[in-house]
Amino acid sequence: MLTTSTATTDRFPDAGVVMRRFAGHASHADHFKTPLRVVHLTDQHVGAVTPMRAQVAAVAAANAARPDLVCLTGDFVCHSQAYLEDLTEVVRAFSAPVFAVLGNHDWWSGANPVVRALTRAGATVLRNQHTVVHVAGAKLQVVGLDDAYTGNADAVRATRGLDPSLPSIGLSHIAEEADRLWSLGVPFVLSGHTHAGQITVARLHELSLGRVAGHRYVHGLYGSRRGEGAVYVGAGIGAAVMPLRLGDRGQREVAVFELGAEPGALHEHHTEQAALPGRAPSEALKERRRRQVAIKIDRRRRRGYDE
Numbered sequence: 001m002l003t004t005s006t007a008t009t010d011r012f013p014d015a016g017v018v019m020r021r022f023a024g025h026a027s028h029a030d031h032f033k034t035p036l037r038v039v040h041l042t043d044q045h046v047g048a049v050t051p052m053r054a055q056v057a058a059v060a061a062a063n064a065a066r067p068d069l070v071c072l073t074g075d076f077v078c079h080s081q082a083y084l085e086d087l088t089e090v091v092r093a094f095s096a097p098v099f100a101v102l103g104n105h106d107w108w109s110g111a112n113p114v115v116r117a118l119t120r121a122g123a124t125v126l127r128n129q130h131t132v133v134h135v136a137g138a139k140l141q142v143v144g145l146d147d148a149y150t151g152n153a154d155a156v157r158a159t160r161g162l163d164p165s166l167p168s169i170g171l172s173h174i175a176e177e178a179d180r181l182w183s184l185g186v187p188f189v190l191s192g193h194t195h196a197g198q199i200t201v202a203r204l205h206e207l208s209l210g211r212v213a214g215h216r217y218v219h220g221l222y223g224s225r226r227g228e229g230a231v232y233v234g235a236g237i238g239a240a241v242m243p244l245r246l247g248d249r250g251q252r253e254v255a256v257f258e259l260g261a262e263p264g265a266l267h268e269h270h271t272e273q274a275a276l277p278g279r280a281p282s283e284a285l286k287e288r289r290r291r292q293v294a295i296k297i298d299r300r301r302r303r304g305y306d307e
């Protein structure tokens, strides 16, 4: 059983989870008399590389913020289904309703078993769909994209039937989907995948993720919260390969968003940043990523794994 009191955070100061706080999109102020508090975590990567004390500390930090809802943007596991029970235990410990979307590692490890582990924990997993959340006397539409890295995102399907008179937020593992969501009426998107580069000294993360990997959005806020839309890329909690995290931006992170607060009204860690030039994946690369998932599914089936 996980313990999620604030005291738990104190017991694991070496877990190094930082909290950052931001307002949401300006349009949210029309809908929420009292700000709605959304806590965002991403890339938990429950497994051997990330110590369980970091997972416990992250949940404790999230709960200490007294969220109205919790949003998780994928990569729940690393490379296998070995830690699904731990994942269920971690997600079950959040003190508010949980909404989740999948990431590429979830597809690589088994999308359906990951969804079942999350569902057992009480989370709502959104796979190219949206739902209306009734919380704190208000309504919020939560739009969830399936993972774009592995070619499973469908923004049109996810937003079909969205009520333009209600406020919305979007969840997408890959932040570059945000532009599409903005154009479909979702002005504020939470994302992950980059881990902020994990090593952010000397702007190495912008070099590796921007120039080499082609990401436009690397860590933090981009876009416009007073315009068409904004996206937040969380630094994540865990890692799948290398546990090292260096530099202010690279720390394990829990982000708190006050939907309904005016942008800039809070003491925010930073404001909207300019997007990097980026480079969209080629059709050949997208096909290679799809094939990679198909090969892994086939291999698991032959070994008798549940899909």
Ligand SMILES: [Fe+2]
Pocket (backbone or CB within 6 Å): 075, 103, 104, 105, 173, 192, 193, 194
């Ligand atoms: Fe990812």
